[in-house]
Amino acid sequence: MADNKTILVTRPAMPPLEEVMPLLEQIWRTRFLTNRSHFERQLNRTLCAEFGVEHLVLVANATLGLMLALRTLRGPGEVITTPFTFIATPHSVLWNNLEPVFVDIDRVNLGLDPVQVERAITPRTRAILAVHCLGSVCDVDALEAIAAKHNLKVIYDAAHAFAMEMGGESIVRRGDFSVLSFHATKVFNTFEGGAIVCRNAEDGQRLDRMMDNGISGDLTVDELGLNAKMNEFSAAVGLAQLPHVADAIESRRRIDERYRERLGRVKGVSLIDRMPGIRSNFSYFPILIEPEFRMTSDELNQHLLTKGIRARRYFHPLVSVQKMYSSCRGASPKNLPVATSISDRILCIPIYPGLTSAEQDLVIESIEG
Ligand code: T4K
Numbered sequence: 001m002a003d004n005k006t007i008l009v010t011r012p013a014m015p016p017l018e019e020v021m022p023l024l025e026q027i028w029r030t031r032f033l034t035n036r037s038h039f040e041r042q043l044n045r046t047l048c049a050e051f052g053v054e055h056l057v058l059v060a061n062a063t064l065g066l067m068l069a070l071r072t073l074r075g076p077g078e079v080i081t082t083p084f085t086f087i088a089t090p091h092s093v094l095w096n097n098l099e100p101v102f103v104d105i106d107r108v109n110l111g112l113d114p115v116q117v118e119r120a121i122t123p124r125t126r127a128i129l130a131v132h133c134l135g136s137v138c139d140v141d142a143l144e145a146i147a148a149k150h151n152l153k154v155i156y157d158a159a160h161a162f163a164m165e166m167g168g169e170s171i172v173r174r175g176d177f178s179v180l181s182f183h184a185t186k187v188f189n190t191f192e193g194g195a196i197v198c199r200n201a202e203d204g205q206r207l208d209r210m211m212d213n214g215i216s217g218d219l220t221v222d223e224l225g226l227n228a229k230m231n232e233f234s235a236a237v238g239l240a241q242l243p244h245v246a247d248a249i250e251s252r253r254r255i256d257e258r259y260r261e262r263l264g265r266v267k268g269v270s271l272i273d274r275m276p277g278i279r280s281n282f283s284y285f286p287i288l289i290e291p292e293f294r295m296t297s298d299e300l301n302q303h304l305l306t307k308g309i310r311a312r313r314y315f316h317p318l319v320s321v322q323k324m325y326s327s328c329r330g331a332s333p334k335n336l337p338v339a340t341s342i343s344d345r346i347l348c349i350p351i352y353p354g355l356t357s358a359e360q361d362l363v364i365e366s367i368e369g
Helices: 017-030 038-051 062-071 088-095 114-120 140-150 201-210 232-263 297-306 337-345 357-368
Strands: 055-059 078-081 099-102 125-131 153-157 177-181 194-198 269-271 285-289 346-349
Touching (some): 017 038, 055 062, 062 194, 088 099, 088 125, 232 285, 232 357, 285 297, 285 337, 297 346, 297 357
Parallel strands (some): 078 099
Antiparallel strands (some): 055 194
């Protein structure tokens, strides 16, 4: 826990308490707390409309969502994925007894590099697990073209991608599955939570059963599942959050713009370019610390701490250097020069609605030196 003065990398969005209370009172009155009850169904319908999709499964968190989406592959085999991500991404592969294969990322969008993906495909490859990272979108057209050519599934870890759009459409409409996180630190949160968006009805119905221990309506159990259900409290919080998301993203956009204006001029600091045709959610503000800067990204992180600013090094170290992944195919840093270089240089600085101009000035001035 940080003291009140520390400027944190993010703060959770909280809906006004008076808007949550009537929903909580309803839960207390009806005593329906979970098992796909009223608010869970309402949030599901609302999000389907929001994303323009038909098949969505709400889950208790994105880690379980990824595990379930990958379970549809029916192992064994390899899954091509990125080293530049949160550890839940490769963990979801291992939980399914599948083998992660790491390939390098694109230096502009921070997602999987399609050329490297195609080179890594073997007869054992089952799927591509790509991540829309830190407010960018990976090269979905190229990745999906490769997947179609080699008859592979595409699963997007869209944990960071709520409300992100490409060509005016929600990015979670892409791929066979997109898995969102509604964790406290995300642009839209249900305290803990997530969703799996499925392209087709068959997968949607299957995942709907699998997230409830594989039980179908008539209590038949035909396949392995687990309990990944979203509870009514989380669903109610989500419904109360939704009307405020657009304003929150607009606040983030303004903070992003101010950082870009000021930090874009600092020698030795590189920014991740905004992508044409993509509507970002401004969920993170990563900066890259170049050799000509007066210190390394680690040293800058420590320096910011002395000023009461807690930045975070998402994602450093790469997941592929963790001991349990370092012997996987493709995990050698030599195979991952772009991801290694970005991970060595990255620092995510505070961005969230409610970050005051004075606090933002302190962050900027502490970096300017
Ligand atoms: N795929 C990707 C690409 C992901 O990034 C993630 C999760 C997942 C999959 C899996 O999604 P979930 O299964 O979680 O739904 C956080 C989150 O725990 C994690 O959800 C997230 N990615 C990851 C990138 O970051 P930490 O260790 O950075 O969180 P923490 O507790 O340090 O929080 C960051 C800051 O936020 C702190 O400075 C304090 C502030 N904070 C945090 C919480 C939880 C608050 O002010 N209030 C809070 O309640 O992991």
